[in-house]
Amino acid sequence: MSWVQQLRANEAICNRAPSAHNTQPWRPEYHADRIVIDVDAARSLPDSDPTGRDLALGIGAFVETCLIVSAELGLSVAAAPGPQLIPAANRYRTPFTIADVEARRVARGPYEPGYVDADVIADLEPGIAHVPTRDLAPDLEVADRWMFGTPPVAVELRDWLRLSPRHPRYHLDGLTDRALALSRSEAWALSAALRAYRVTRRLGLAALLAASGRGLLRYDGSVLVLLADGDDRIAAGRRLLRTWLTLARHGLAVHPLSQLLDCPATAARLAERVGGQPLAVFRVGHPLAEPVRSARRM
Numbered sequence: 001m002s003w004v005q006q007l008r009a010n011e012a013i014c015n016r017a018p019s020a021h022n023t024q025p026w027r028p029e030y031h032a033d034r035i036v037i038d039v040d041a042a043r044s045l046p047d048s049d050p051t052g053r054d055l056a057l058g059i060g061a062f063v064e065t066c067l068i069v070s071a072e073l074g075l076s077v078a079a080a081p082g083p084q085l086i087p088a089a090n091r092y093r094t095p096f097t098i099a100d101v102e103a104r105r106v107a108r109g110p111y112e113p114g115y116v117d118a119d120v121i122a123d124l125e126p127g128i129a130h131v132p133t134r135d136l137a138p139d140l141e142v143a144d145r146w147m148f149g150t151p152p153v154a155v156e157l158r159d160w161l162r163l164s165p166r167h168p169r170y171h172l173d174g175l176t177d178r179a180l181a182l183s184r185s186e187a188w189a190l191s192a193a194l195r196a197y198r199v200t201r202r203l204g205l206a207a208l209l210a211a212s213g214r215g216l217l218r219y220d221g222s223v224l225v226l227l228a229d230g231d232d233r234i235a236a237g238r239r240l241l242r243t244w245l246t247l248a249r250h251g252l253a254v255h256p257l258s259q260l261l262d263c264p265a266t267a268a269r270l271a272e273r274v275g276g277q278p279l280a281v282f283r284v285g286h287p288l289a290e291p292v293r294s295a296r297r298m
């Protein structure tokens with residue numbers, strides 16, 4: 001088997017890469033001696049991610065995941081602009097393994113109080129800022145209200161929610177009730193509210209839903225911010241994945257809060273606070289409950 005065929009045979013592991021709303025927007029095109037990582041436009045989020053920031057980060061995370069998988073398979077593969085995977089002289093050097101890729105998962109439930117240790121932060125690649133959770137709690141409420149109160153953004157989220165196991169795509173993609181750590185009644189209420197979005201929006205749904213996330217950052221914990229280092233968003237996505245895997249090696253889970261970057265007002269305040277261009281924002285800590293494994297197309 002060629003290296004392309006071997007990596008293709010392990011596509012299901014590469015698909016464990018994270019992506020916003022679990023859209024899995026990558027579309028690998030397998031050629032004889034290279035793999036071009038194309039974007040599936042139907043899996044982009046034009047309303048919630050108009051600049052394509054999260055799309056590029058997800059593609060970058062997929063590229064990095066493919067490289068980790070290829071290294072463990074003993075294949076000499078490198079990433080090249082495109083992005084694409086091409087043959088290389090040596091195996092990709094990475095401390096991470098297929099087991100790390102398989103074990104990685106976002107955790108959205110409550111976390112134990114406590115800040116991330118300075119030596120853990122020192123173990124991360126440069127370009128990470130630390131903000132205490134409580135400092136961002138008011139802005140998270142503003143961002144949630146913006147998200148649920150902006151019809152195209154809320155509708156796009158609704159389209160990727162799979163709030164009941166009866167949803168035909170429950171095991172394939174999107175965000176399930178279990179992945180979102182919702183109780184059965186919370187899932188039912190969210191589903192009903194979003195189904196009748198036009199009406200409930202007028203009734204103050206945005207404020208209601210924003211209020212439900214109010215407690216999320218009201219504990220003493222850490223939020224980390226991935227800062228841009230140049231314009232290469234694919235490289236940033238690769239760094240994001242390595243950052244999450246390094247944190248996982250320290251026993252720490254992450255929970256992205258991209259609405260803080262999507263909402264123009266809170267994005268501007270966060271950029272000012274960290275003195276750079278934030279590309280990803282996530283709380284970090286020890287979850288109180290084991291997070292579930294998210295769905296994938298294969």
Ligand SMILES: Cc1cc2nc3c(=O)[nH]c(=O)nc-3n(C[C@H](O)[C@H](O)[C@H](O)COP(=O)(O)O)c2cc1C
Pocket residue numbers: 016017018019020021022053054055057058061104105106107108174175179255256257258259280293294
């Ligand atoms: C660039 C990016 C942005 C994300 N933003 C959010 C977010 O705002 N809120 C959230 O709960 N999860 C967010 N996620 C996490 C994805 O929803 C998650 O990766 C996906 O559902 C697959 O789940 P898993 O990472 O547990 O495998 C983001 C992931 C990426 C890569």
